[in-house]
Amino acid sequence: MTVERDGVAARAGAAFPRRILSGMRPTGRLHLGNYVGALENWVRLQEAGWSNFHMVADWHMLTTGHEDTSALQSDIHEMVVDWLAAGLDPKRCVLFVQSAVQEHAELHLLLSMLVSKARLERIPTLKEQIRDLHLDEATISYGHLGYSVLQAADILLYKASHVPVGEDQVPHVELTRELARRFNFLYCQDREPVFPEPEAQLTAFPRLRGLDGSRMSKSLGNTILLADSPEEIAAKVKQAYTDPKKIRANDPGRPDADPLDGHPGCVVYEYQRKFNPGGAADVAARCRAGTLACVPDKGHLSEVLAAALAPVRERRARWSADPSAVRDVIADGNRRARAVAEATMDEVRSAMGLKPRAALAR
Numbered sequence: 001m002t003v004e005r006d007g008v009a010a011r012a013g014a015a016f017p018r019r020i021l022s023g024m025r026p027t028g029r030l031h032l033g034n035y036v037g038a039l040e041n042w043v044r045l046q047e048a049g050w051s052n053f054h055m056v057a058d059w060h061m062l063t064t065g066h067e068d069t070s071a072l073q074s075d076i077h078e079m080v081v082d083w084l085a086a087g088l089d090p091k092r093c094v095l096f097v098q099s100a101v102q103e104h105a106e107l108h109l110l111l112s113m114l115v116s117k118a119r120l121e122r123i124p125t126l127k128e129q130i131r132d133l134h135l136d137e138a139t140i141s142y143g144h145l146g147y148s149v150l151q152a153a154d155i156l157l158y159k160a161s162h163v164p165v166g167e168d169q170v171p172h173v174e175l176t177r178e179l180a181r182r183f184n185f186l187y188c189q190d191r192e193p194v195f196p197e198p199e200a201q202l203t204a205f206p207r208l209r210g211l212d213g214s215r216m217s218k219s220l221g222n223t224i225l226l227a228d229s230p231e232e233i234a235a236k237v238k239q240a241y242t243d244p245k246k247i248r249a250n251d252p253g254r255p256d257a258d259p260l261d262g263h264p265g266c267v268v269y270e271y272q273r274k275f276n277p278g279g280a281a282d283v284a285a286r287c288r289a290g291t292l293a294c295v296p297d298k299g300h301l302s303e304v305l306a307a308a309l310a311p312v313r314e315r316r317a318r319w320s321a322d323p324s325a326v327r328d329v330i331a332d333g334n335r336r337a338r339a340v341a342e343a344t345m346d347e348v349r350s351a352m353g354l355k356p357r358a359a360l361a362r
Contacts, residue, residue: 016196020045021160023055023098028075030082031223032305033216035312036208036274039086041164042093052093053158053337054083056330059098059105060151063144064129081326082226085316090329096337097330098154103341107153107348112146114182115175123148124171152176155198157341162201173200187351194347208274213241213264227316230306237302241267242294249293255284268294268301276304 022042024034046052056076062069080095088095098104120126126148130137143150155163155176163173180195188194209215210222217223224236243266246253255269269287272280283300286292319326342357349356 016159016161017051018162019051019053019158019160020162020164020201021053021055021155021158021198022164023057023060023154024079025057025061026072026075026079027061027218028071028078029225029227030079030086031216031218031225032271033208033210033223034082035086035226037166037203038164039083039088041203042083043087045164046087046089046093052088053160053340054088054093054095055154055337056080056095056097057154060147063141063147066143076330077323077326080330081316081319084319084326084329085226085312087312087315090333094333094336094340095329096333100334101157101338101341103157103338103345104150104153106345107157108146108150110348110352111153111156111179111183112149114179114186115149117145119175120145120148123175125168128168148172148175149179152179156180156195157344158337159196159340159344160198161196162199164201164203166207167202170200170202173198183348183351191351194344194351209264209267209270211236211240211267213267224305226309226312228309229313230302233305233309234299234302237268237298237305240271240298240301242297246287246294249295250290252290253287253292253294255287268297271301271305272297275308276301 020042022038024030024038030039042052042054056079058072058076061072076097083095084090126145129135129144130140151172152175155173156179163169163176165173177197180193180197183195184193210217210220211224212220212222214220214222224233228236241264243253243255243263245251245261245263253266254263255266257263257265266287269280269284272283276283283292283297287297346356348354
């Protein structure tokens with residue numbers, strides 16, 4: 001498998017468009033981790049002329065959150081607002097809701113015939129979810145077990161050539177490639193392949209830790225939201241993890257991780273490296289020399305983050321002021337996604353010997 005980092009793999013081939021499919025579960029307002037791990041890269045690819053499809057993965061949300069869906073529609077709206085605030089242009093990319101395109105369910109069903117239960121149980125992230133959510137393997141739902149097949153259907157339905165993912169999601173792309181190969185082998189012997197074998201595309205800065213040094217999560221209260229004001233950013237950064245051994249202002253600090261002592265590295269420095277790349281080396285040098293205290297370092301980082309997120313906040317304010325415009329963006333994206341999905345399913349049905357959609361309507 002070719003795993004690509006910030007580039008285009010030659011083996012994607014000329015038969016399929018240079019297209020990405022990427023999405024998020026709707027969890028409401030997004031945070032810096034979402035921005036660094038996904039949104040920033042989506043915008044970069046948009047500006048580079050890629051064909052971008054971005055999916056609100058509401059069916060995926062149900063695999064672990066089906067008991068309470070009361071906030072689902074509000075969360076979808078808030079997340080799409082943050083997508084638009086980050087710089088996604090609905091005229092140049094397709095923003096759509098998974099459940100509005102029924103072909104996802106149809107292709108999921110057909111692909112599920114091509115994979116074994118044992119293969120799905122080997123997906124590493126499934127094992128991690130079972131562990132993190134304290135689930136009993138014997139009682140996980142069919143939908144939860146098969147969500148990686150639904151993910152493959154999401155990708156293949158739009159014939160994505162590349163899938164921007166974090167390293168933990170690479171096994172899902174590999175399963176997608178396996179399903180594409182198997183489908184093409186079984187049903188496309190005498191015709192052009194229906195599906196490409198998509199490449200995983202890793203971002204250069206795929207993960208940003210939470211302010212406390214652990215995994216960034218709103219449920220842990222360790223995030224900076226894209227919608228936060230400069231004052232809110234400053235208050236949150238004050239709580240950021242630094243170096244517990246730097247007790248006095250002039251003590252030498254350890255901005256980098258110290259495996260021997262279990263120190264995971266200073267979160268403030270990590271954020272400086274990302275959002276202040278030109279000045280991060282000087283920050284680290286002064287920290288190590290004991291000439292930079294944590295309080296002014298955090299104050300400077302707050303200013304850096306507030307400035308970096310200013311355009312995002314301004315765009316968010318404009319979109320938030322016009323909810324109907326956001327709904328129009330989603331409706332148009334659903335329509336455009338549905339057109340591509342219907343065309344793909346016409347090919348799938350033809351290859352598998354199933355009746356075309358038009359024949360079923362008669």
